[in-house]
Amino acid sequence: FFNDQTFSDITIRQxxxxxxxxxxxxxxxxxxxxxxxxxxxxxxVIEVHDDDPNVFEFMLQYIYSQMYD
Structure with missing residues (x-):
């Protein structure tokens, strides 16, 4: 469900x-x-400012998968 609008109930704007x-x-x-x-x-809608976009997306992917490379 990472970045999938299906059943999503919040938007994060980075x-x-x-x-x-x-x-x-x-x-x-x-x-x-x-x-x-x-x-x-x-x-x-949550706005997150100035975080590194790659790191932020990696963190979100981890939240959903609980896996990292």
């Missing part, structure tokens, strides 16, 4: 240097793996 990328996500997946997401996931 912004860096005036470029934005959006991810469709699921509160239950995010909040079960991250206290930070648990605190901020009350909104339908």
């Amino acid at each position: 912004i860096r240097e005036d470029k934005a990328k959006e991810y469709k996500a699921h509160r239950v997946a995010l909040c079960s793996m991250s206290g930070w997401f648990l605190r901020v996931a009350r909104k339908d």
Whole structure:
């Protein structure tokens, strides 16, 4: 379900240097793996600024798969 709109209930907008990328996500997946997401996931859209886009996407993939390379 990573970045799959099926049953998604939250959007994460990752912004860096005036470029934005959006991810469709699921509160239950995010909040079960991250206290930070648990605190901020009350909104339908979460904006994350200035994080490295590659690292941020890797973190989201880990949340969904619990695997890393």
